[in-house]
Amino acid sequence: MAADDAITVAVIDDHPVVLAGVEHWYSTADPPIEVVASGATAETAWTRPGDSAAVVVLDLQLSGSRLAYDDLRCLVDAGRQVIVYTMRDDERTALTCLDIGAFTYLTKAEGEDHLVAATVAAARDLPYTPPALAGAFGANTATERPRLSVREEEVLIEWFQCESKELVAERLGITPRTVNTYLDRVRIKYASVGREARTKAKLVARAIQDGLIQVDDL
Structure with missing residues (x-):
């Protein structure tokens, strides 16, 4: 807006x-x-x-x-x-x-x-x-891996596999603004456990480390 x-x-x-x-x-x-x-x-x-x-x-x-x-x-x-x-x-x-x-x-x-x-x-x-x-x-006593909600994981993985946030929004039936909100929330959660991920590449690396996605899935 x-x-x-x-x-x-x-x-x-x-x-x-x-x-x-x-x-x-x-x-x-x-x-x-x-x-x-x-x-x-x-x-x-x-x-x-x-x-x-x-x-x-x-x-x-x-x-x-x-x-x-x-x-x-x-x-x-x-x-x-x-x-x-x-x-x-x-x-x-x-x-x-x-x-x-x-x-x-x-x-x-x-x-x-x-x-x-x-x-x-x-x-x-x-x-x-x-x-x-x-x-x-x-x-938060959780160490290293942040606790992501099911929807946060879903948006994150779709974003890794799509060319744009607009396409993620279309696939999931939400708005691009909502996609951004979920991704910002994921970044905040990673930062809270000392594993900042400010770029898409960093988020991909974190997700692979945490077993959320495999390299072959990208």
């Missing part, structure tokens, strides 16, 4: 005061951020057929104690950019959300500045790592 385009957001939270507060933060943001839908269930994100919000802000704990992992998975599978925005601050939950495919993970204690910045980054396909998520990466 162009830098001066309005960013559209769907906000999902079952606390009216949180919805009101987030909408107020967005109303004063620069660049402009427009809340096109808000409500207490994940169905909120699909209230405008054909005009989906660019970003979905999802409270992880809706209507009781159940964590909304299934809702997150459905949104991610539909190619949505999801910011998990929650009271939970434990590393295990944060890493689980990233494994499912969340764009980023924010605790509500991190407040307005981080939520607005993360929303802009999500809309523009730029990686964003807030303090809580940086802490989760640091606490």
